[in-house]
Amino acid sequence: MAANDAAFIELDAVEKVFTVRRRAGWMRRERHEVRAVDGISFQVPRGEVVGYIGPNGAGKSTTIKMLTGILVPSGGRLRVAGIDPSKERTRLARRMGVVFGQRTTLWWDLPLRDSYALVRRMYRIPDDRYRHNLERCVELLDLAELLEVPVRQLSLGQRMRGDIAAALLHDPDVLYLDEPTIGLDVISKVKVREFLREVNTEQNTTVLLTTHDLTDIEQLCQRVMVIDHGRVMYDGSLAGLHAVGESERTLVVDLERELPPIEGVPGARTVRVDGARQWLAFPAAASAAPIVAAVAAAYPLVDLSVREPDIEDVIAKMYAERSG
Amino acid sequence: MAESQLYQGLRAYALIVGMWVRSTMAYRTSFVIMALGNLAITALDFAVIGLMFSHVDALGGFDLAEVTFLYGTSSTAFGLTDLAFGSMERVGRRVRDGTMDTLLVRPVPVLAQVAADRFALRRVGRIIQGVALLGWSLAHLDVNWTWDRVLLLPVMLLSGAAIFAALFVAGAAFQFWASDAAEVQSAFTYGGTTMLQFPPTVFTTELVRAVTFVLPLAFVNWFPALHILGRPNPIGLPDGIGFAAPLVAVACCALAGLAWGAGLRAYRSTGS
Numbered sequence: 157m158a159a160n161d162a163a164f165i166e167l168d169a170v171e172k173v174f175t176v177r178r179r180a181g182w183m184r185r186e187r188h189e190v191r192a193v194d195g196i197s198f199q200v201p202r203g204e205v206v207g208y209i210g211p212n213g214a215g216k217s218t219t220i221k222m223l224t225g226i227l228v229p230s231g232g233r234l235r236v237a238g239i240d241p242s243k244e245r246t247r248l249a250r251r252m253g254v255v256f257g258q259r260t261t262l263w264w265d266l267p268l269r270d271s272y273a274l275v276r277r278m279y280r281i282p283d284d285r286y287r288h289n290l291e292r293c294v295e296l297l298d299l300a301e302l303l304e305v306p307v308r309q310l311s312l313g314q315r316m317r318g319d320i321a322a323a324l325l326h327d328p329d330v331l332y333l334d335e336p337t338i339g340l341d342v343i344s345k346v347k348v349r350e351f352l353r354e355v356n357t358e359q360n361t362t363v364l365l366t367t368h369d370l371t372d373i374e375q376l377c378q379r380v381m382v383i384d385h386g387r388v389m390y391d392g393s394l395a396g397l398h399a400v401g402e403s404e405r406t407l408v409v410d411l412e413r414e415l416p417p418i419e420g421v422p423g424a425r426t427v428r429v430d431g432a433r434q435w436l437a438f439p440a441a442a443s444a445a446p447i448v449a450a451v452a453a454a455y456p457l458v459d460l461s462v463r464e465p466d467i468e469d470v471i472a473k474m475y476a477e478r479s480g
Numbered sequence: 481m482a483e484s485q486l487y488q489g490l491r492a493y494a495l496i497v498g499m500w501v502r503s504t505m506a507y508r509t510s511f512v513i514m515a516l517g518n519l520a521i522t523a524l525d526f527a528v529i530g531l532m533f534s535h536v537d538a539l540g541g542f543d544l545a546e547v548t549f550l551y552g553t554s555s556t557a558f559g560l561t562d563l564a565f566g567s568m569e570r571v572g573r574r575v576r577d578g579t580m581d582t583l584l585v586r587p588v589p590v591l592a593q594v595a596a597d598r599f600a601l602r603r604v605g606r607i608i609q610g611v612a613l614l615g616w617s618l619a620h621l622d623v624n625w626t627w628d629r630v631l632l633l634p635v636m637l638l639s640g641a642a643i644f645a646a647l648f649v650a651g652a653a654f655q656f657w658a659s660d661a662a663e664v665q666s667a668f669t670y671g672g673t674t675m676l677q678f679p680p681t682v683f684t685t686e687l688v689r690a691v692t693f694v695l696p697l698a699f700v701n702w703f704p705a706l707h708i709l710g711r712p713n714p715i716g717l718p719d720g721i722g723f724a725a726p727l728v729a730v731a732c733c734a735l736a737g738l739a740w741g742a743g744l745r746a747y748r749s750t751g752s
């Protein structure tokens with residue numbers, strides 16, 4: 157077992173090519189190849205939480221589908237806990253949990269409680285583990301009110317919490333989350349993140365998550381991978397990503413009255429003025445405090461807020477740099 | 481340690497079926513109405529044959545008891561399979577909308593999951609009808625019940641059900657490539673049972689040959705039944721060919737299993 161720990165998830169030049177038929181004129185159809193995953197290699201040690209991000213159509217979901225054994229890779233080598241997912245899918249399934257944001261793995265017509273009972277028997281979860289895990293999920297994900305409700309009647313956010321619980325009842329070694337915070341309100345997002353962090357620290361669960369919400373990454377992931385056009389564009393820390401992408405945060409200030417663009421603040425430049433409100437951009441890695449102090453010292457400040465850089469902007473910028 | 485796929489599959493099948501039965505039993509009246517409706521439809525289905533015999537004494541040289549025997553065996557074998565695998569026609573839809581994904585991440589065989597999905601106990605209607613007709617025909621048949629004939633009866637029903645099952649699975653596997661081909665499958669299964677309810681002598685020998693060598697439906701009940709009824713084989717095969725039914729069933733199931741595995745590997749999910 158220990159031998160696997162450094163490379164609990166292991167991809168070596170993994171590819172997935174879809175052949176699609178496209179309309180090419182009237183009645184004629186043309187075969188066309190989509191290289192959804194185009195030679196991806198990486199390793200994830202046991203217990204790490206990895207953010208797997210990238211623009212729409214980058215190949216994130218396709219990677220997760222190969223890792224879970226849903227799709228058979230077109231090329232390359234892939235191992236999870238030493239198991240080839242496409243060869244021994246059911247054996248690996250016992251050890252992994254999967255949440256698809258866009259799709260429930262629960263039984264549409266069953267109340268949550270019955271779905272969980274079925275999960276318990278399918279995964280052969282020992283009684284005490286099941287009771288303990290269910291109790292914890294119900295408490296931390298706020299499911300008490302929802303247990304008797306059929307899945308089809310749950311709202312998107314409620315269903316998502318129900319799905320996350322279902323994926324963790326059997327103490328998986330690895331957890332794949334494909335957009336797990338989609339549709340969650342602010343409070344639920346905080347709850348889900350706290351819960352995932354707790355699961356990771358307590359059980360050393362390896363987590364691979366895709367998201368379009370930078371906050372998820374900031375609060376959960378030690379490591380970020382940026383994917384585009386089926387290739388790894390970046391693999392490292394979030395801070396490093398900001399440096400590479402030269403991303404900027406924005407300080408939004410409301411002044412007492414309309415004034416000319418703010419000047420003379422070291423490390424920041426005014427990018428927009430709208431009445432009494434002004435926008436100042438500064439490097440994401442820099443601290444906001446000295447900039448706020450400099451503005452407050454020279455201008456009549458009423459209110460302020462800091463906007464985080466948009467992950468999509470960071471990636472878009474980074475990609476433009478690489479290809480240009 | 482490593483349990484066989486078969487045991488795992490059966491266990492999962494039983495779990496999911498149990499769950500569906502429990503949840504349909506929550507609406508008991510609706511279940512009873514559906515089951516009675518099912519039984520009424522299958523009863524009407526046989527009434528056509530009854531009507532036919534009010535005008536003629538024999539169909540293709542077979543009398544009422546003999547035709548009823550064919551009808552009962554075909555219906556029982558098909559009914560068993562339809563009860564156990566009837567949900568498999570939904571595979572195409574799961575392939576199209578990508579919900580097959582969720583079955584693939586669970587630690588039990590996908591085949592067991594799709595077969596047990598929305599298990600409908602009301603489909604026992606056809607088995608009840610088939611067994612009733614079979615019972616009636618047994619009481620009215622003029623057959624010398626030697627031990628080989630007695631033995632062949634249950635063997636025929638089980639291998640017949642297995643051949644139908646292979647057809648259901650192969651048809652479902654085909655839907656991984658042609659996800660809107662559920663009708664093709666039901667043409668073979670439902671069409672097949674209807675054909676087998678009539679004596680082989682009413683069909684052309686080309687058709688009988690086709691359902692012997694191409695799609696071996698003739699082994700479901702025709703060939704074993706001909707031996708039991710002491711009738712000659714319409715395409716000149718030896719009389720004992722009826723005993724090959726279990727072998728044919730095993731071969732069909734093996735082929736269907738291979739097709740299913742290939743189908744799963746070809747599954748491509750959906751973009752979202």
Ligand SMILES: Nc1ncnc2c1ncn2[C@@H]1O[C@H](COP(=O)(O)OP(=O)(O)OP(=O)(O)O)[C@@H](O)[C@H]1O
Nearest residue numbers: 174192211212213214215216217218748749750751
């Ligand atoms: N089943 C499929 N058949 C054909 N093409 C597919 C299929 N699944 C994915 N693709 C294509 O592969 C590429 C990668 O898709 P994928 O779903 O992995 O993207 P993603 O990174 O998850 O995007 P998003 O952020 O929008 O979820 C896309 O171009 C998509 O059109």
Ligand SMILES: [Mg+2]
Nearest residue numbers: 216217218334
């Ligand atoms: Mg996706």
